[in-house]
Every structure is written in structure tokens, then in C-alpha cells.
Amino acid sequence: MKDGLNISVIGGTGYVGLTAAACLAYKGHMVCCVDIDPEKVQLANQGLSAFYENDLEKILKHVASERRLMATLDYKGPIKDSSIVFLCAGTPSRKDGDIDLSQVREATRSIARALKTKKDYFVLVIKSTVMPGTTESVIIPLLERISGKRAGKDFGVCVNPEFLREGSAVKDFLFPKEQGIVIGELDEKSGDWLSKLYQGFDAGIFRTTINTAEMIKYARNAYLAKDISFANEIANICQRCNIDFLEVKKGLEMDSRIGKGRFINAGIGFGGSCFPKDVRALARKAEKVGIKPRILRATLEINDYQPKTFLSLVRQTIGNLKGVKVAVLGLAFKSGTDDLRESRSIPIVLGLLAEGAVLHVFDSKAGGRAKSIFGNKVHYSGTAKEALISADACIITTESAEFADPKLYDHMRGNFIFDGRRVLNCKRLNRRFIYAAIGFPAGDKI
């Protein structure tokens, strides 16, 4: 790309940073990933990543071979040469639900120190998910105090939230039409500077204030998480009324005001590094500003309830679980990832273990990571079939297409199937099975 820019990505080997870096390099820019983790830096320079993400390593290898992406522990050099610096440090949850800003503060201090010797104008782009007000009240003051430079004069600032979904993050970054691009700008010059980068993307750009952009990120995730918990509440009611929620969902989607593809797949709830953390953080922010976050708290409460109600369904259907061999299909918080963060499979597996069940677990990508959570309390199977062979019961916790094959379950010794994601069309199962799911009429013949 003739007008490729020099770009640095701070926190550049994490889920968001490495994906953004690889995609920007793929678009023709010269990108430097700056991180504090030597192992991840080394992996990135080999075109590899420490986590699984569809298409990421393919794109990384391509840009690394064209020497358009490199990774380093050094801040000074990359920032000196960059016209855009993305800040993609993580903001995990603290115990009280607030976000932990320590990584953002640390990265900001390092950027500020590098800024001292930088001559030319550049724009710092906050891509980390931070509470409304954080950029203006924490990041900019820290930058100015340590660097001695002035925001708006020596450098620009934008907030550019990411709307990447794990499993399709590369596609979501390169083709953001569906999600749109949001730019919160300190001033027009900052916004113009960053908008130039996105000219090459087919998507609408919404330019707004910095605080608004920070809020848009949280409001979007809270909205989507609320939809899931709404669907789960309706499904829980359907269950008690002997109604199939999937039929109700069809009726909901007929209404053009609701439409298809909404986040209304009922089941064991939402996991991942975003929805739980972002809804908790927004609820905390609401309380701090004197608003009772009724819907946000209910969204979280229903999400905590789903694994519990699923376990009761298992208990009610099978009875005493002691010594029962249970195959658990899927451990990651969603299919296509190896990410176990706040996965709904964790309370379900721990609950089954507490009742003495003997678990054989399978996940095509997260199996290795699962060992750090479940240790040797469960048996790890290399395939779904291996987990199912001689199982008395099976539990499905991710909506993986692999688990939708009804023939797969013919390997089981027992007859109980508990579908946490309604991934199976139970009518295609062998009639010997007893199929149960959240929002599926108990006792219905399949």
C-alpha cells in the first residue's frame, strides 16, 4: 500500500492487539506489536499466537514473511516512528466488578516515557475497553504529566472500541460493515487522522466524543447480553409450561421489529472475556453515579442461574449422579475458540464433580487449557466419540457443529442427552434417547 502508515500496537500480542496488528499489516501498513511478554513477542515474530483464533496465524505468517509486522518489548523505537499508536491493554474485572486499569496505566506510562523524545505529531488510539471518562480523566493526564507534552497540541487522542467476536475476529476487523466503526475524538484533527486509516474499510464511520465512544462499547455488549438473558428467562418459563422455546423463538423472529439473528439462543448462558466483565463494570458505574442498574443486575443474575438450572435438570432426569459416567462435549465459552474465560461449562463441570459423576471431557481447541482448571479431576478425551463411548449421559456446552450429528451419540452406553445450546435436532436422534434442554418441554417424546 503506497500510503501505508507506521503503526504501533501496545498490548500487541493479546486477543485484540494481535488481531488488529495482523489485519492492519495485511492492509499494507508497517505494524509493530509492543508487549511485555517475551514469549508472546517471540511467537508473534514467528507468525504465531499464544491463543487460537480462526485465520489469525495464516494472516500473521503472510505479513511476517513480508516483514510488515514485527513484535518487540521496546516502546521507544516503535513509538518514535509511528503516526498512530493503538492501546490494546487488557482491562480485566476486579473482585468488585470494576475494571482493573493497572495494565492500561502501566502501558500509558511507558508510552509517555517514549513520547518525551518524539518530535512529530501522532494520534494515540484507545482500543482497550475502558469506562466512560477514563481516557479524559486517567489516560490523558498521565500522558501529559510524564511526557511533558500536550494532548491536542503535540499529539491527538481517539477512542476506537473493538467489536470483534472471538472465532470471527479477523473477519470482523477486515470487514466491519455489520458492526460499523466508532471514533471518539479529542478534536477534529485527531478524528481526521484516524479516519484516514479507515478509509480503506467498507463500513460506516461514526465520529463522536471520547466519552460517548467509551459508553457505546459497554452499551452494545450490555444490550447483547441482556438479549441472551431475556431469551433464557423466557426459555425457563417455557420449560415449566411444557412449551418448546425454539418454537417461541420462531414466532419472535417473525416480527420484523425483532428479526432473525438476534442474540436469543437460550441455553446455559453467556461466557467469555467481554459480556460478563462489561456488564458488571457498567452496573458498577451506574451505582457510582446513583442509578440502580436493575436490568444489568438481572442480566447477570439470570446468567448465573442458567448453569444451576441446567444442573437441576440433569439431577431431576438421572437422579443420583454418583459414579455415573458423563461425557462433556465442549469446554470453551463458545465454539471455534480455545478461550475458557467465564465459560458456562466451568460451573457445570464443577457441579457434576461435586455430585460424584465421572467425567470424560472433550473440546477440540480448549482441552489443553482446561487442564489448568480441572486438573486430573476429569478424563480428557481426544475426540467426541472417545468421550461418548460407554457414557451413561452426555452434556453439550458449546454450539459446535460437530456435536449436531445425531449419529455421534449412538456410541453411548446410556440414553441421557442434555443439550446446553440446543445444537441437536432431537427428532433426528435414535428413539432410545431421553433428550433434555433448557426451554424444551420436560418429558417430551423425541
Ligand code: UDX
Ligand atoms: C462479544 C460481542 O459479540 C462482540 O461484539 C464484542 O466485541 C466482544 O464480546 P464474544 O464474547 O467473542 O463477542 O462472543 P459472542 O459470540 O458474542 O458470544 C458470547 C457468549 O454468549 C458465548 O458464551 C455464547 O455462547 C453466548 N450466546 C451468544 C448465547 O448464549 N446466546 C446467543 O444467542 C448468543
